Amino acid sequence: MRHLSATQVARLAGLDPGARPYYRALADRVRALILDGQIPIRVRMPAERHLAETLKVSRTTVTAAYDLLRERGYLESRQGSGSWTALPDPATTADNPWLSTDGDGLVQLHAAAPPAPCALTEAMTEAVADLPRYGMGNGYDPMGLPALRERIAARYTARGVATRPEQILVTTGSQHALQLVFGLLAGPGDPVLVESPTYPHAIDTARRRGARIVPVGVSHEGWEQDLVAGAMRQAAARLAYLMPDFQNPTGALMEDPVRAAITGAARRAGTTLLVDETWAELALDEVPHTSPMAAFDTDGRVISVGSASKLWWGGLRIGWVRAGAALIRRLATFRASVDLASPVLEQLVVARLFDRLEETRAERRRALRTSRAALIAGLREHLPEWTFEPPRGGGTLWVRLAEGTGSAALAEAAAYHGLRLAPGPWFGLDGTLENYLRLPFTQPAQVLEDAVVRLRAALDHGPLAAPRPGDSLIGMV
Incomplete structure (x- = not known):
């Protein structure tokens, strides 16, 4: 089917004539029909005049509905070619x-996103007291404050992967960290492997880079390591974005043998692993001991991303990247095109919160x-x-x-x-x-x-x- 008649759209919509506001009800219904697959993608919709006549409403009403669908990304229109159904890019639409x-x-x-913990107020008070010691400088440290980098590095070491402060880059949240890594390592047309389902903003970031997204399935039961390895090899994936620790949204936890196998497969495929550890500190039940995926890395291809948002509070907007020292320096240089440094006060607060981790x-x-x-x-x-x-x-x-x-x-x-x-x-x-x-x-x-x-x-x-x-x-x- 390449086009829909006004009669077909009216029948599929099945709207109550008394719906108010009618234009929004019509737009919402067409959107739902597209998402449910009842109206296919890349199908031409009827002309506004014809649909208005069939629905017995003003043409202005249908025009307003089509405008709303275009704003949301569910219609694309070209002069002389009509309007065609589409799926939106969730990163750029008003329907996000x-x-x-x-x-x-x-x-x-x-x-x-959880609310702030009880420890936040005390950590903030202590951070404010610390702040004057930093006021003599210009406040710009693209790598992050040494006090915070030391604590992050110490936490990685305690979790089983020896880490030095020069292997840590402090970012303005984990999303900023993803943007830096994608921006430096993935370009237009590069194959990037992602889990399905996965964190939506990672998909958005890959799309903005023009990468070719390669999905691989994951469920609450976990990852099929041969499927992940096969996808990396067959797609020649430049980058693979994984969440092995209580994966968002499935909650799956990757056990150490699978972590080791996937890291080894990435080595053979020439794929860099971007590992999101945002939920790593939040085991709620007794679970098998797991090591960071970086513990299985032998050639510097695992990049770890963490965040203060889930353990502490999203309003702090502090994240970090752990990688080899040379790559960290490259990322710090690259970030100058995005921002110069993360806020000093927030970094001091998170440093104090690391002292209250348990x-x-x-x-x-x-x-x-x-x-x-x-x-x-x-x-x-x-x-x-x-x-x-x-x-x-x-x-x-x-x-x-x-x-x-x-x-x-x-x-x-x-x-x-x-x-x-x-x-x-x-x-x-x-x-x-x-x-x-x-x-x-x-x-x-x-x-x-x-x-x-x-x-x-x-x-x-x-x-x-x-x-x-x-x-x-x-x-x-």
Whole structure:
């Protein structure tokens, strides 16, 4: 099928004539049909005039709906050629839920970000007291403050991989670290292997570099090492982005024999491994001992990325890269095209928090275990048809929805019930993973209990049963 008639679109949309605002309802419905696969990609939509006549609305209404779909990235239009359905680049569209803020009044279940720990206030006070000692300089240190680099290096050494401070580059968050590594090592057309599902911003970063993305599957059961090795070899992958520690979103933990095998396969394929360890400190249950993947590296091809955001607080915006000293110097030089250095005060705060590492890990484990239990109990009571495997660490559930349930349409309905969700396609490529939903358990237990009730209502009734303006939203904090 290369085009749709106005009659076909009207029948597929099935809109209530009283829907208000009608243009938004039409755009939302067409978007849902595209994501569900009922309207294929690269199909020409009917002319605005014809669709307006069929729907018995003004042409202005259909024009507004088409404009909204174009803004969201679901339509592409060319003068004289009409409008064609498309899938958006999630990094650049206004429909990107990662750009949403708490100001919309919705429970932010699209973000797996915990609140600040108790230790933060004391660490900040001490950091402010430390700050005057640094005020005599210009505040620019592209490598990061020595005090923080020493603590990060010491932590890697304690985890089983000897590390010197000159092997550490402090960045402005882990996303900044990914941008630096991709920017230095991956160019247009270079094959880059990523897990599927994976961290959405890694996909965005690879796309912005013009890389050719090569997906390889991962589930809660883990990685098939022969598939990963085969994909690296067959694609001649220049870079492979992996999350071996409580993988986001599946929660899978890669055991040491698999880490060793994949690192060896990367060596034979000539692939550099970019290893995201953002969740590495957050085991919630007893798990097998694992070493950083860098412990299996014999030729400097493992680059490790870490972050203060999950163990401590995302508002600190401090991350780091661990690699060979020569590569770290190259990355520090390259970052000058992005920024000059990370904020001094935030670095001092994180240095102080490293002194409270075990205290913070214990606090996080208690809170996340409680929230995980509340979310699992709620899902099993209210949504027993959904399936998932409770993760042994991290902060997210990767949920498979019942047959026939699309996560994109559910996310649309959930917004009317006070929830902002991250549907499965955000974690994959080309609209895949529509039957999955990532649910974080980084919110307080009572918020998650209420959220599950709202999820059930959204699934059963869609936007029709939405709260009216002014209705109380329990737990909307």
